[in-house]
Amino acid sequence: MRVGFIGLGTMGAAMARRLVDAGHEVAVHNRTREREAPLTAAGARAAAHPAAAARGASIVVVMVSDTPNVEQVVFGSDGVAEGIEDGALLVDMSTIAPEATRGFAERVAARGARWLDAPVSGGSEGAKNGTLSIMVGGEADDLERARPLLEVLGSTITHVGPTGSGQLAKAMNQVVIAGTYAAVAEGIVLGLKAGIDVDAALRALAGGAAGSWGLIHRGPNVVRNDYPLGFRVRLHRKDLGIALDAGRSLGVPLPVAALVEQWETGLIARGHGDEDVSAIARVVREQAGLDDPEA
Amino acid sequence: MRVGFIGLGTMGAAMARRLVDAGHEVAVHNRTREREAPLTAAGARAAAHPAAAARGASIVVVMVSDTPNVEQVVFGSDGVAEGIEDGALLVDMSTIAPEATRGFAERVAARGARWLDAPVSGGSEGAKNGTLSIMVGGEADDLERARPLLEVLGSTITHVGPTGSGQLAKAMNQVVIAGTYAAVAEGIVLGLKAGIDVDAALRALAGGAAGSWGLIHRGPNVVRNDYPLGFRVRLHRKDLGIALDAGRSLGVPLPVAALVEQWETGLIARGHGDEDVSAIARVVREQAGLDDPEA
Secondary structure, eight states, X not given: OEEEEEOXXXXXXXXXXXXXXXXXXXXXXXXXXXXXXXXXXXXXEEOSSHHHXXXXXXEEEEOOSSHHHHHHHHHSTTOHHHHOOTTOEEEEOSOOOHHHHXXXXXXXXXXXXXXXXXXXXXXXXHHHHTOEEEEEESOHHHHHHHHHHHHHHEEEEEEEESTTHHHHHHHHHHHHHHHHHHHHHHHHHHHHHHTOOHHHHHHHHHTSTTOBHXXXXXXXXXHHXXXXXXXXXXXXXXXXXXXXXXXXXXXXXXXXXXXXXXXXXXHHXXXXXXXXXXXXXXXXXXXXXXXXXXX | OEEEEEOOSHHHHHHHHHHHHTTOEEEEEOSSGGGGHHXXXXXXXXXXXXXXXXXXXXXXXXXXXSHHHHHHHHHSTTOHXXXXXXXXXXXXXXXXXXXXXXXXXHHHHTTTOEEEEOOEESHHHHHHHTXXXXXXESOHHHHHHHHHHHHHHEEEEEEEESXXXXXXXXXXXXXXXXXXXXXXXXXXHHHHHHTOOHHHHXXXXXXXXXXXXXXXXXXHHHHHTOOOSSSBHHHHHHHHHHHXXXXXXXXXXXXXXXXXXXXXXXXXXXXXXXXXXGGGHHXXXXXXXXXXXXX
């Protein structure tokens, strides 16, 4: 299949590479052009701008970092919209605002092309190994067209509703992570301050109603106060911002997610934005006097 | 082994029954004496008061509902302390305050007996099937004495530290449940209000970083707004009260757990105290205007 691929960050580069290795004819573009080199070495074609990457492609994948970046690469000068073929499909795998997504889809439809929102979870490991969870909004037949390509990238592909629904499911994901990680942090800090054997307690909790991916895989970070990546605090805060905005416009108060977003704002201000999101436990530890916040 | 067993609520009755069926010589006592009948029918001996249940036993298990009840059955008139043998072991499997536990252990030690705190998680199913997770505080050699008995009741027995540590681990467990269930509620209500396919979204989330026991096993309750037991809101709030008190005395602020405790207070006031603790989602649903709180 002829594919255009815009956005070669950590996630995008790994995903584009899988498409090349799977035998697709991939034209890649990235704002910082040097990041195209490893892909062209693997067999991709470099495109000078998003429009060039879109030209001749039946599917164009966009994987950039935020709503304004999607708008820029799709509708900006030399953007995807200027090159996309009639009837082609734009698959936006970025995590952006659900409401903006619906507007973008309409503008692309006006040019005769189709839109799927298909944000992912599963991190850089998932991108490399093709084990992402892909949450898809849009028309079911458009998803069927994209499926052979999505199956190269993810092991779970879930259609959750019309345009924007994929972004909403991703927002749910980030809201649930916020509260679950906060819960893990509060529980562990209580145990640490009490001086009990927290590693043993975590083993006892893991199999029961308190068990979670976050408890099992990120609990040890909280105990050691060390937060290697993972998924960055600053990206999670960006995603929580999208979720909280969606909550405001839908009329859904999210007090726990909002609290965590505030913690993350403080962490970023203090230089912890590039740590794993489990670093929200720093706030809980510091407020309990376990660590000096200036250290 | 000769065992005394005080407290035949839903949990205690199932646990005492397992001890009888495993061949132990069990003397049972319950404040409401009629609850002893099914146990005596199974082969236990009825004891007129806690002191009588303790007399001649090498291990006395206490499984009642709160700190004052433990104090009453152990140190009240005709309490365990009046009958317990020199060198015998009192295993308190109730969920009570860690600080009070240390005081009780000292008072029992003054009478020549030993104390283990051994609260459980795993609910009535776990009690019936002997698959409880038992979190133990106390001396390691006392745990070894109790182990043959605990192995009849639980599939995971974890020593987490000195006297009171088991109660602290249980407090951790309830704090983690509070925030995890709140996270699940917030995420799901966001998706419901947006009108996406939430069941599909939950399947997409379940295997990733947002995954938890609560999401998988209680998420469907939130979608259907129906909260069958499970574990009662009123008992979880009692346990969160213990955890928040422990946090206050240790200097650990627990803002998410405190928020959930407030939600539970409102739920109990409105007649939802006997629903499963996942009913905290009612508050999130109602604040988003999904349901009429008066309905």
